[in-house]
Amino acid sequence: MRPAATSIILPLASLVLLLLVPLFATDSYTRHLFIIAFLYAVIASNWNLSLGHCGVFNFGHLTFFGVGVYTAAILSKTIGINPWIAIVAGGATAALAAFVIAAPVARLKGIYVVLVTFAFGQLVMQLVLSQAQITGGAEGMVRIPYLRLGDYSFIKDYKLGYYYAALFLLVASTLFLLAVVRSPFGKSLKAVRDAEDYAAARGISISRQRITVLVLSAIFTGIAGGFYAIYLRVASPDVFGFGTLSLALSMVLIGGTGTVYGPIVAALALTFATEALAGIRGLEEARFIVIALAMIVVLRIAPGGLLGIIEKLNIGERKTAEPADARN
C-alpha cells in the first residue's frame, strides 16, 4: 500500500463513510454506539500520545477524562454555565490536572510512573467521593443540562446532533494529534522513548517533553469527558474505575502503540465487538474475557498492534517506498 493511501486516502474515505452513517443507522441505539466509540477513540488515541509515542506509562489517563466529566457536570449544572463552554472547560481542567501529576512523574521511570499515576487516579476518585455536596459522591450527578444550538435540541432526531458533534470532536482531536506527532516536538517524543540518553545529548529536555506530552494528551481527553457528561447527562465515579481504564488500554494496545489511527480503529472495533458479544446468550459477562484474549493474541502475533500487522504485510514495499515519517 502506498504511503499516500495509508496516510491520506484511507482516513478521508473512512471519514466520508462515518459522515454517511446516520443515513443508514437511523435508530438512537446504533448512533449511541458510534458516539461512545468516537469518545473512546479520542481517549485511546490521546493516551497513545503519551504511552505509545513518548513511552510514559501513564495509568492515570482516565483521570483526565474523569476530571473533564466532573468539570462539565459541575459547571453546567451547579453553576449554570453554557454546556458548550463547560465541555471545553473540561479540557482546560484536565490539562491542569495533567500538569500537576506530570511534575513528579517527569523524573520517574518504568513501574514507578505506573504506580504514581495510578495512585493519582485513586486520589482524584476519593476526592470526588468525599466531596459529595459538590460531586454527588458515590451516586454522582444526574440531569445535567443537554446541548442546544440556538433553538435546536441535540436530544431530538435520534441523537443526530450528538453523532456529528462527537464525530467533529474525533476529527479535531485526530488533526491535533497528527499535527503534534509530525512536528519536531512529536519526533522528539519518539527520540525520548527509544533512546533517552541520546535524546538528552541532542539538547532535548526529557522532563520537559514528558510534562508537555502529558498536558497535551489531557486536553482532548478532558473535552471528551465533558462531552460524555453532557451527552449522557450523568457524572458517575465509575469513570475512574478499572473497567473503563482496561477497556481504553486494550484499544491502545490492540490498535497499535506509536500510531495515531491504530487506537481509533481499535476503539470503533472493540465498542461494537463488546456490544455484539453482549447480545449473544451466555457471553454477556464473558465478553471482557474475549477482549482480553484478543489483546493477548494480537500482542503475541504483532506487538505493534493491528496496524503493526498491516505494516508487516507491507514491509517489503515500505522499505523502498515509505519514508519513516509516513507511518502514522
Add this chain to the structure above:
Amino acid sequence: MSDPIIEVSNATKTFGGLTAVNRVSFSVSRGEIFGIAGPNGSGKSTLFNLMTGIPYGPTDGEVRFNGERIDGRPPHAIARSGLCRTFQKDAEFPDLSAIETLQISAVYNGGRHGGQALEKAHRVIELVQFDQSRARMPSSELSVYEKKQLMIASALISEPSVIMLDEPASGLTKPEIERLDALLIDVNKSGITILLIEHVLSLLLSVSQRLLVLNQGEILAEGLPADVVRNPAVAEAYLGGRD
C-alpha cells in the same frame, strides 16, 4: 596548557562501594584531538558520562567547559552549550529517519526551525558523506557505519565546540575505519575539539594529538601518543597484547 576548553579536576564517580572513576584530572586544549584509551571497565565511558551529565554527573570533583563549571547542570543544557557526545550503544532513534534525527538535533540543540533545520540537515548529510538515497528510511534499517555517520552528523549539526566520541570505530570494517579517520581529521580542521575513546588503536594513534590511558578508574599515563605507547606499564598492561 594553552587555552584549555575542557578542564576536569579530581573527577570521581562511585556506585555504592565501587569507585569507577577516581580523582581523574586532565585538560584538553581548544582545537585538539584528545584520545582516551584503556581496557574494558577502566572507566572511559563513565568519564564521558560524568562530564556530560548523561546519565549522571560526578560524585565529586569539577568539570569546566570554556572556563565555566558545568557539573550539576541538566544534561540537555550541557549539550546546548556546545559539548556534544556520541554513544557506543543505543546509537539510534529507530523510528526516525536520518533526516528526522538531524532535524530534531538542529531544532533542540542548534536552535534552528522549519526550513532552516531541514536545510542544515541536508548540508551535514553531505559533510559526513551519508548516502542521500537512504536518508528517509527508518534508522533501524541503516547499516552500522551509517548509524555511526548519523550519530556524528547529529552532533555536528549544532555546530558544537567539542564533540566526544565513544568508540565510533567499533563494529566497522577496515575501509570504513579509514573513512572515519578522514572524517575526524576534517571535522577537527573545521575548528572542533575532539575527545575520542577508542579500542581500535590504529585509529586512535593516527588521529590523537595527545593520549590519556585509564586503568581501574585512574590515570595510568598521559602525553604524546608516541610517548604513551612507549610507556612500559601501558605497553605491558594494555597495548602489548594488541595488534
